[in-house]
Amino acid sequence: xxxxxxxxxxxxxxxxxxxxxxxxxxxxxxxxxxxxxxxxxxxxxxxxxxxxxxxxxxxxxxxxxxxxxxxxxxxxxxxxxxxxxxxxxxxxxxxxxxxxxxxxxxxxxxxxxxxxxxxxxxxxxxxxxxxxxxxxxxxxxxxxxxxxxxxxxxxxxxxxxxxxxxxxxxxxxxxxxxxxxxxxxxxxxxxxxxxxxxxxxxxxxxxxxxxxxxxxxxxxxxxxxx
Amino acid sequence: xxxxxxxxxxxxxxxxxxxxxxxxxxxxxxxxxxxxxxxxxxxxxxxxxxxxxxxxxxxxxxxxxxxxxxxxxxxxxxxxxxxxxxxxxxxxxxxxxxxxxxxxxxxxxxxxxxxxxxxxxxxxxxxxxxxxxxxxxxxxxxxxxxxxxxxxxxxxxxxxxxxxxxxxxxxxxxxxxxxxxxxxxxxxxxxxxxxxxxxxxxxxxxxxxxxxxxxxxxxxxx
Numbered sequence: 001x002x003x004x005x006x007x008x009x010x011x012x013x014x015x016x017x018x019x020x021x022x023x024x025x026x027x028x029x030x031x032x033x034x035x036x037x038x039x040x041x042x043x044x045x046x047x048x049x050x051x052x053x054x055x056x057x058x059x060x061x062x063x064x065x066x067x068x069x070x071x072x073x074x075x076x077x078x079x080x081x082x083x084x085x086x087x088x089x090x091x092x093x094x095x096x097x098x099x100x101x102x103x104x105x106x107x108x109x110x111x112x113x114x115x116x117x118x119x120x121x122x123x124x125x126x127x128x129x130x131x132x133x134x135x136x137x138x139x140x141x142x143x144x145x146x147x148x149x150x151x152x153x154x155x156x157x158x159x160x161x162x163x164x165x166x167x168x169x170x171x172x173x174x175x176x177x178x179x180x181x182x183x184x185x186x187x188x189x190x191x192x193x194x195x196x197x198x199x200x201x202x203x204x205x206x207x208x209x210x211x212x213x214x215x216x217x218x219x220x221x222x223x224x225x226x
Numbered sequence: 227x228x229x230x231x232x233x234x235x236x237x238x239x240x241x242x243x244x245x246x247x248x249x250x251x252x253x254x255x256x257x258x259x260x261x262x263x264x265x266x267x268x269x270x271x272x273x274x275x276x277x278x279x280x281x282x283x284x285x286x287x288x289x290x291x292x293x294x295x296x297x298x299x300x301x302x303x304x305x306x307x308x309x310x311x312x313x314x315x316x317x318x319x320x321x322x323x324x325x326x327x328x329x330x331x332x333x334x335x336x337x338x339x340x341x342x343x344x345x346x347x348x349x350x351x352x353x354x355x356x357x358x359x360x361x362x363x364x365x366x367x368x369x370x371x372x373x374x375x376x377x378x379x380x381x382x383x384x385x386x387x388x389x390x391x392x393x394x395x396x397x398x399x400x401x402x403x404x405x406x407x408x409x410x411x412x413x414x415x416x417x418x419x420x421x422x423x424x425x426x427x428x429x430x431x432x433x434x435x436x437x438x439x440x441x442x443x444x445x446x447x448x
Binding site: 084085087090092093107109113 | 275276390425426
């Protein structure tokens with residue numbers, strides 16, 4: 001009976017976890033264009049980054065941050081924008097530089113598509129996390145009496161992110177933002193090695209989100225003055 | 227007291243259902259599920275692809291060599307032909323102002339095709355899938371296509387080749403429950419990319435734009 005209950009509880013927890021956190025926190029459907037929208041796009045997409053897992057994490061994180069920071073905007077995530085701009089945002093067809101990107105945004109069919117989603121700002125983000133080799137040492141051994149490890153290891157980790165923000169009302173003035181965060185992952189071993197990874201991605205993402213928010217707010221002030 | 231007894235006696239068969247036998251069967255099912263089946267890839271995408279359409283009515287055809295392509299590994303089968311046909315069907319619809327399906331039999335080369343301006347045919351769809359392992363060797367997917375456009379007298383106007391690859395290093399336990407889902411995602415990325423590369427090539431192909439102009443001149447001519 002207890003096992004059954006546990007399975008039911010686990011299922012409910014999994015379903016809740018599958019619901020995107022931004023939907024829950026913002027209390028509105030972020031994919032639904034209501035008024036002005038910010039589109040997120042992973043560009044330049046790195047084709048060697050298999051399955052785009054890094055971009056998915058960043059997409060989620062930026063989305064969560066921007067929904068709180070600029071609540072009057074709806075957000076459209078990377079996958080949707082990539083689909084709407086197909087075939088122009090695949091690894092083999094994406095614009096090579098900012099000039100090509102601007103040329104793509106000037107295409108009438110592209111503008112119509114983005115306007116249909118209500119996109120005012122397009123945030124093209126990119127980046128990576130680099131982990132250095134592990135330092136220190138852990139020694140493991142075993143015998144008839146048992147087995148275990150002893151030692152301490154660490155590795156430096158750095159996440160660097162950058163973004164170009166395109167205001168579709170003013171394509172000729174893209175703005176750039178960068179953010180990075182460093183940390184050290186540690187692995188103490190006392191009987192068993194316990195890895196404690198440094199969380200650099202969320203810090204870098206928050207910092208980038210802050211900078212993007214500042215640019216968007218500045219653009220809105222400019223617009224209000226005009 | 228008697229009530230308690232009867233409650234206990236009803237609970238016993240239920241708890242047996244969750245006994246070691248149940249878990250053994252469940253584990254076996256999971257292993258079988260992870261090691262068999264067909265790779266599933268999303269059919270098409272929601273939005274119509276962006277393309278400056280070629281002003282022509284064409285018949286869409288898929289050569290058997292492309293349609294029936296399959297890759298079989300020890301763990302699963304990937305119906306690459308089927309996946310590709312669905313993707314190209316959507317791409318061809320976006321590329322031309324009007325499309326119809328070419329006859330299955332007899333082959334379109336043997337029938338009068340003057341009711342259309344041309345025939346676009348997916349000639350080849352080739353795929354290579356190399357499975358990696360959990361120790362760091364990545365799973366690898368490579369896709370290549372060849373498509374041709376013919377005029378309505380079966381003369382080739384232009385052919386295009388495109389290809390794309392995807393390599394993915396599994397994280398621990400990532401593909402444990404269903405290997406075909408992992409490969410399916412990679413296959414989807416590679417197919418999307420290869421079809422996109424072909425669309426971009428076609429859109430920028432001066433031969434096709436010249437053919438389009440030629441068609442327009444013929445229609446408006448004396």
